[in-house]
Amino acid sequence: MKRTLLLAIAVGLAAPAFAQAPAPDLAKAQQIVNQVCVACHGADGTSPIAANPSIAGMPADYITAQLMHFKAGIRQNAIMQGFSATLSDADMVSLGAYFAAQKPRPQDARDATLVREGQKLWRAGDAAAGVPACSACHGPTGAGMPKNYPRIGGQWADYTLAQLKAFKSGERGMDTAGKDINGRIMNGVARGMSEAQMKAVAEYAQGLR
Numbered sequence: 001m002k003r004t005l006l007l008a009i010a011v012g013l014a015a016p017a018f019a020q021a022p023a024p025d026l027a028k029a030q031q032i033v034n035q036v037c038v039a040c041h042g043a044d045g046t047s048p049i050a051a052n053p054s055i056a057g058m059p060a061d062y063i064t065a066q067l068m069h070f071k072a073g074i075r076q077n078a079i080m081q082g083f084s085a086t087l088s089d090a091d092m093v094s095l096g097a098y099f100a101a102q103k104p105r106p107q108d109a110r111d112a113t114l115v116r117e118g119q120k121l122w123r124a125g126d127a128a129a130g131v132p133a134c135s136a137c138h139g140p141t142g143a144g145m146p147k148n149y150p151r152i153g154g155q156w157a158d159y160t161l162a163q164l165k166a167f168k169s170g171e172r173g174m175d176t177a178g179k180d181i182n183g184r185i186m187n188g189v190a191r192g193m194s195e196a197q198m199k200a201v202a203e204y205a206q207g208l209r
């Protein structure tokens with residue numbers, strides 16, 4: 001059962017992920033959030049500090065898939081591997097539904113020059129460098145798309161920058177078992193990006209709404 005669910009999520013872009021998944025238990029999710037997740041992601045999924053991602057309003061399937069990937073070590077992060085270790089598949093489905101239902105809180109960008117550069121890349125990509133437009137998959141307002149395209153609009157720029165670097169280096173998305181099919185897509189996107197482009201687009205995305 002566990003294996004089937006994980007596999008279904010890994011190919012989630014191509015196939016419906018949750019044919020036999022348990023129904024979300026929002027009361028249970030709320031309990032776990034209040035006891036554990038609140039400290040870093042906020043009770044409503046808006047993180048108070050830049051090192052921790054805001055996860056309010058992300059697609060439920062994306063959140064569930066990331067939790068499963070942390071637990072399985074497919075996405076490597078010592079903090080989240082610890083906090084996902086005791087979660088069941090059902091808990092992860094419930095937490096996905098809980099955070100997907102929270103309202104994302106907009107933020108402002110800080111640097112107007114970076115915002116202008118970032119906006120170009122977001123809307124048009126950089127054909128010469130082989131970088132596609134971010135808006136194609138994350139939406140014109142950065143809201144993300146079901147089931148597997150995360151919200152980037154309103155995300156902390158520091159977190160976005162760190163993830164782009166991790167995708168480019170292969171630290172995220174390139175697990176040896178080849179299970180992170182969605183992460184591989186972003187490896188391809190980030191490959192051609194310069195650090196300056198990453199900084200600019202991360203800054204633009206923080207203010208996007």
Ligand code: HEC
Binds near residue numbers: 036037055067076
């Ligand atoms: C001690 C702080 C901390 C706690 C507690 C914590 N997280 Fe996290 N979480 C993080 C950090 C830091 C990251 C970013 C990891 C990385 O860089 O890959 C993260 C990443 C995530 C992500 C991936 C977000 C994305 O945009 O890809 C999800 C989903 C998540 N956490 C859910 C949870 C849930 C659910 C709980 C409660 C069971 C929880 N976290 C508890 C710090 C925490």
Ligand code: HEC
Binds near residue numbers: 133182183
């Ligand atoms: C072809 C579709 C596609 C395009 C184009 C694309 N992305 Fe992504 N992106 C994805 C997918 C799928 C994921 C989820 C990866 C995963 O599951 O780990 C993702 C994840 C991300 C993440 C991680 C978010 C988080 O919460 O951890 C960031 C940051 C990101 N993309 C930024 C960008 C930027 C910036 C661009 C434009 C330069 C871009 N993406 C273009 C498909 C795309």
